[in-house]
Amino acid sequence: MKIKKRKDTGKWGYQHYFRGKSYRSFAWNTRDEAQKAAEDFLGKLRREVNHLSGSSTSFTDAVNEFLKDSVRIGKSENRLKGLYSNFKRFLIPFFEDKRIKDITHIDIDAFIDSQLKRDITKKTIHHYVTDLNALLNWALKQEIIDVNPMMKVVRKRIRPERIIKKGFTLQQIKLCEACLDGEELYFFRFLLFTGARLTEALSACWEDVDYEKREIILRGTKTEGSLRTIEICNSLYDALKGLETYRMDSPYIFHHSDGRRILRRDKLFMKIEKETGIKITAKDLRDVFASTITMGSENNLPDIKTVSELLGHTNIVTTQKYLFSLKQNKMKAMSVLDDVFGTKISPETCPENEKDLEKSLSPCNHWWRCRESDPGHYGYEPYALTI
DSSP: OEEEEOTTTOOEEEEEEETTEEEEEEEESSHHHHHHHHHHHHHHHHHHHHHHHHTTOBHHHHHHHHHHHHHHTTOOHHHHHHHHHHIIIIIHHHHTTSBGGGOOHHHHHHHHHHHHTSSOOHHHHHHHHHHHHHHHHHHHHTTSSSSOGGGGOOOGGGOOOOOOOOOOOHHHHHHHHHTOOHHHHHHHHHHHHHOOOHHHHHTOBGGGEETTTTEEEEEOOSSTTOEEEEEOOHHHHHHHHHHGGGOOSOSBSSBOTTSOBOOOOHHHHHHHHHHHOOOOOHHHHHHHHHHHHHHOOSSOOOOHHHHHHHHTOSOHHHHHTTOTTOHHHHHHHHHHHHHHHOSOOOTTTOSSOHHHHHHHTSTTTOTTSOOTTOTTOOOOOOGGGGO
16 A cells, blocks of 8 residues: 655545555545554455455355464464364364354254264363354454354353362372382372373473472473473482383383373273272372362461462462362361350250240241241242232
8 A cells, every 4th residue: 555645735645456446545634644544444445355255254264264363373282183173073064054154043052952962061062162152253353254143142051060079088099009010100100299181291201300400391281381390209209210210212201112202091090990990080180189289288288379380270260170179178167167056055045035036037027038838938039929
């Protein structure tokens, strides 16, 4: 675009050629005013072009552009793999015959209905819908669509169910270790004493281990705080020294016989379940690491912020989800009730006799209470509405 001044009128303006058509306007007294007007014009022209192109953009083409833009803005490799997999296997086969502009909340509800018929968890479906919403938000930002149809979708029915996980005792951990030996045992202890995610442990390299400073670097990619330094405790030090005997010409701590990085360790946990009956995963060992440190000992009681940093979390709320197995602390907290209310209250010390108590709880004084004459009524409507 050219910004110039007309000699005959002395006015500043712009001239722009696009798709064989010339756009020009000269109506400003200064160059800065003409420059700003030119930028506004280009923005308007770009919106019109995007609107016209968006009307014919297929769902598949929109996904491809969305993934390219995700790479450009620097989304993690794991996140990109997840997006690619979910779109290719589930979302594109369902929406491939539609233009992205034609997708409505009814279509999204139909997709959810089709996924609910499959033998998968609500959490999995929630991930699919979250990725679809990310695509639609991107299309809205790019002005390919005018409104996000996800706004009209009720996602309560696919809300992940909250599961209270059962923690593992020290005896169970020892039992799991008893059926392992060699490199498998050291890998189990590496997870237990670092709290590393499975991919972080399998990606660990010897160059990240510093015996002098007693530190090891865990190079995670899931969150911004995943890249972190873990102090090496005595138990982890012994495990690393044991792994030195299996060290080969490979940069990875855990590797195949040819030096390649190990990608999965399913057989190890299947072996534990077969021999002990205990179903445990790498994620469970991360939970044990978090809950054990938070529980503390007589000599040391770390704060939750320290635990969050050790786990590589950017949000303490995420850390709190791991602390499900602090049974001892919960029992101590609940014992306060016994300390306060453990002694029975005698009739002499009761501030009100039974009749006064019954009178104070009558519907006339507390209209929100349930009527004793109507045992089937469990609402909290006003008393006048229950007569």
